[in-house]
Amino acid sequence: MVTEEGAGRVEKILPRRSLLSRPAKSGATRPVAANIDQLVAILAVKPNIDALLLDQYLIVCELQDITPLIVLNKIDLLDEAAKQKIDELVANYRHLGYDLIKVSAKDKSGLQQLNQQLCDKTSILVGQSGVGKSSIINALIPDLALQTKVLSTVSGLGKHTTTSSTLYKLANSGEVIDSPGVNIFGLANITEYSLASGYREIRQLADQCKYANCLHLREPKCAVKEAVENGAMSQARYARYLKLREKLST
Ligand SMILES: Nc1nc2c(ncn2[C@@H]2O[C@H](COP(=O)(O)OP(=O)(O)OP(=O)(O)O)[C@@H](O)[C@H]2O)c(=O)[nH]1
Ligand SMILES: [Mg+2]
Ligand SMILES: [Zn+2]
Incomplete structure (x- = not known):
């Protein structure tokens, strides 16, 4: 508050805006990242779309007042067979009021729109291994050259390439956190x-x-x-x- 002389006084320490946690041993939780404004849930045409994982991310956003953004990556791989299923899913989440953008880190389509949504805030990129989180950050920050991995040609699944969460600054004064492709918060603290x-x-x-x-x-x-x-x-x-x-x- 502002006192009579115009000097300020600290009234209270504000709580952390948000705290993402993941389950740890014996029902405890461990913090993953704090003060996140926006959670960017990345899905990809390949390996597969995990809508159950997406819902878990969205639940965390709903309960913690974090803005969710859904990004569908690898649209360069979209063929007719996959298209119908994906269209349905996209329509459903948009109908619920979620922002969803389609991008390709490979041919850079949709990245300008994504870049705009990352402006002036701190975002964490989440999603299963191999969906292209690091590739998207690489495409947004061309000098970065983060390590990404070729998907196994046998299973089509990624191996965990990114092993810890790291924050990168974007030119538009946004910040993005690259996270490892594990189910980082699961259902921690959810009743x-x-x-x-x-x-x-x-x-x-x-x-x-x-x-x-x-x-x-x-x-x-x-x-x-x-x-x-x-x-x-x-x-x-x-x-x-x-x-x-x-x-x-x-
Ligand atoms: N065709 C295509 N391939 C892509 C695209 N984006 C990423 N990839 C490929 O997908 C693979 C996995 O990408 P990564 O960026 O390592 O995925 P990640 O989400 O960071 O994975 P983890 O670090 O293991 O969590 C790499 O072989 C990328 O080249 C895309 O838009 N199109
Ligand atoms: Mg990665
Ligand atoms: Zn009921």
Whole structure:
């Protein structure tokens, strides 16, 4: 606050804006990164699109007030067979209000748009190994030459190339953190109720459920299940909600 003489006084130390954690031994959690403004969840046409992992990232964003951005990389590899499935997924997340941009680190398409979204804030790039996190940062900062790895031709899967999180400064005064391609925060600190409210469409519907403590499983007069039945909520997203609930209880 400002005192009479115009001098300032420290009222309180502000809490960290956000804290991403990952599960550690015996139910404890370990911090991964603090004061993140934006989480960029990277998906890639190859190796495969892991929507369950994407939902986990989005839940963390919903609960921690971190802006999510979804980036679909490697669109240079998109063929007709993959296109329909991906279009559906893209439409679903955009319909939910998530920003989603399509890029190719290889031919540099979409990178200008991505660069704009990274302006003036600190973002962490996350996603399974091999989706191209380091390649995207390399493409945004041409002098950097971060190590990336050729995907195994047998499995199409990446090996973990990046082993620790590192922060890089962009020319547009944004900062990006490259993270290793592991499931870095999982479901740390998430309860069955916070999981439900981490699905934004479930959170919006929940107050129309008959029971205030409805978990949208087998309860009667559940607005969420009704929405799934009449197509207002994506069946695939609901199925992932159920899957993550199972993961929580194991
Ligand atoms: N065709 C194509 N290949 C790409 C693209 N982006 C990245 N790759 C390739 O995908 C592989 C993995 O890229 P990385 O940047 O190492 O992936 P990463 O997400 O950093 O992986 P980890 O560090 O293991 O987490 C490399 O062989 C890249 O050349 C793209 O837009 N198109
Ligand atoms: Mg990497
Ligand atoms: Zn319900």
